[in-house]
Amino acid sequence: METRQRRPTGRPRGFDADEALERALLVFWERGYEGASLANLTDAMGISTTSMYATFGNKEELFRKALERYTEGPSAYLARALDEPTALGVVTAIFAGTVRTTTRPAGPNGCLGVQGALATGDSSRGARDLLVAWRDSGYSRIRERFERAVDDGDLPPETDPALLARYVTALAYGIAVQAAGGVGRDELQDMADLALRDWPPR
Amino acid sequence: METRQRRPTGRPRGFDADEALERALLVFWERGYEGASLANLTDAMGISTTSMYATFGNKEELFRKALERYTEGPSAYLARALDEPTALGVVTAIFAGTVRTTTRPAGPNGCLGVQGALATGDSSRGARDLLVAWRDSGYSRIRERFERAVDDGDLPPETDPALLARYVTALAYGIAVQAAGGVGRDELQDMADLALRDWPPR
DNA sequence: CTATTTCTGCATCGATCGATGCAGAAGGGT
DNA sequence: ACCCTTCTGCATCGATCGATGCAGAAATAG
Numbered sequence: 435m436e437t438r439q440r441r442p443t444g445r446p447r448g449f450d451a452d453e454a455l456e457r458a459l460l461v462f463w464e465r466g467y468e469g470a471s472l473a474n475l476t477d478a479m480g481i482s483t484t485s486m487y488a489t490f491g492n493k494e495e496l497f498r499k500a501l502e503r504y505t506e507g508p509s510a511y512l513a514r515a516l517d518e519p520t521a522l523g524v525v526t527a528i529f530a531g532t533v534r535t536t537t538r539p540a541g542p543n544g545c546l547g548v549q550g551a552l553a554t555g556d557s558s559r560g561a562r563d564l565l566v567a568w569r570d571s572g573y574s575r576i577r578e579r580f581e582r583a584v585d586d587g588d589l590p591p592e593t594d595p596a597l598l599a600r601y602v603t604a605l606a607y608g609i610a611v612q613a614a615g616g617v618g619r620d621e622l623q624d625m626a627d628l629a630l631r632d633w634p635p636r
Numbered sequence: 637m638e639t640r641q642r643r644p645t646g647r648p649r650g651f652d653a654d655e656a657l658e659r660a661l662l663v664f665w666e667r668g669y670e671g672a673s674l675a676n677l678t679d680a681m682g683i684s685t686t687s688m689y690a691t692f693g694n695k696e697e698l699f700r701k702a703l704e705r706y707t708e709g710p711s712a713y714l715a716r717a718l719d720e721p722t723a724l725g726v727v728t729a730i731f732a733g734t735v736r737t738t739t740r741p742a743g744p745n746g747c748l749g750v751q752g753a754l755a756t757g758d759s760s761r762g763a764r765d766l767l768v769a770w771r772d773s774g775y776s777r778i779r780e781r782f783e784r785a786v787d788d789g790d791l792p793p794e795t796d797p798a799l800l801a802r803y804v805t806a807l808a809y810g811i812a813v814q815a816a817g818g819v820g821r822d823e824l825q826d827m828a829d830l831a832l833r834d835w836p837p838r
Numbered sequence: 839c840t841a842t843t844t845c846t847g848c849a850t851c852g853a854t855c856g857a858t859g860c861a862g863a864a865g866g867g868t
Numbered sequence: 869a870c871c872c873t874t875c876t877g878c879a880t881c882g883a884t885c886g887a888t889g890c891a892g893a894a895a896t897a898g
Contacts (some may be wrong), residue, residue: 544755
């Protein structure tokens with residue numbers, strides 16, 4: 435079978451689509467879906483609206499792809515955290531990753547998955563629902579990881595994995611909201627350490 | 637001194653400004669500042685744009701007044717909670733109030749102070765900053781209450797009131813974000829109970 | 839070279855954004 | 869009754885929203 439990608443004929447694209455998507459991600463991250471206008475986005479991407487539509491479809495599609503990039507980039511700490519051998523290690527890594535990602539010195543504060551489209555008008559409902567599903571996916575993966583930890587004896591058998599996952603995600607979202615408001619990295623990390631001092635809550 | 641409010645001459649207003657503000661509050665709460673258009677607002681308020689501007693100033697002023705109403709209405713549980721005699725009572729009441737307010741069966745899910753304007757474009761920066769200050773005010777009042785609890789011996793002397801207040805607000809915001817995503821009241825209350833089982837975290 | 843395909847710059851679309859001007863209606867004070 | 873103040877309905881403002889049409893530029897295939 436031929437896995438080599440066939441060279442498309444015709445004039446090649448004059449910009450790097452990956453880099454343009456990264457720029458768009460940063461705009462969405464900082465301003466949210468509704469607050470990011472096409473002009474904001476294309477200015478940052480350095481391309482025309484025509485090129486944006488030809489390459490990414492429309493604004494909602496662009497947001498969807500930016501969110502994918504966010505998941506595999508800034509938010510990749512979650513997947514790595516879930517591979518930690520113990521539940522405590524998982525949660526420690528989740529909190530550390532959340533704090534670091536939501537308070538990057540050069541970059542938007544907060545979490546795209548939270549502030550991207552938490553409450554919107556009708557025209558942005560697609561983006562809002564996308565983020566609801568995104569957050570729910572994160573919650574479910576954490577819950578499943580805790581279920582495994584209970585099975586492994588790593589967490590007490592009376593633990594409710596679903597409730598514990600709600601607790602962890604709530605703290606992560608709370609970190610993100612405070613980071614969006616300008617609360618500093620060290621303070622948030624200290625707070626996460628405080629929460630971790632009693633683990634698991636029972 | 638004459639405290640009786642003087643009767644304004646001229647044609648009296650043809651609608652109840654308080655009720656109109658309540659309707660506007662609900663729209664802002666559900667759709668956020670940017671997601672709530674003037675048409676959305678005036679439709680819900682049952683008045684014309686002219687009347688809205690004459691009565692409330694402009695969209696940002698309307699939002700500011702709606703937020704005041706929110707603070708004294710749906711969010712009044714915070715002030716009551718701070719009067720609880722013990723720190724544990726305070727936090728218990730804060731979480732209960734947050735859960736109830738963010739999951740009202742008839743009404744928007746989530747918290748206006750969180751989802752009203754978490755990340756925005758330039759034109760909505762005023763509303764965003766207003767909510768940052770609103771959340772910071774809530775945080776400060778909780779911190780001060782914990783400082784008093786330490787002084788009273790209600791909390792251990794080694795307690796860091798600022799960090800503890802960050803922890804409590806983080807959980808409250810986390811509850812609000814999950815409520816905005818449709819997570820149910822009972823589940824969130826169970827999660828809050830779980831967090832309260834170990835108090836204070838140390 | 840020519841033919842073909844794709845991409846890009848410019849102009850612009852209809853809809854909606856927040857916000858006003860204006861004239862007449864509607865109620866108060868005297 | 870009258871006058872005077874305020875409020876309201878209608879029309880509309882310029883700006884911006886997301887999204888396209890079109891023609892020419894640019895690159896590959898033959």
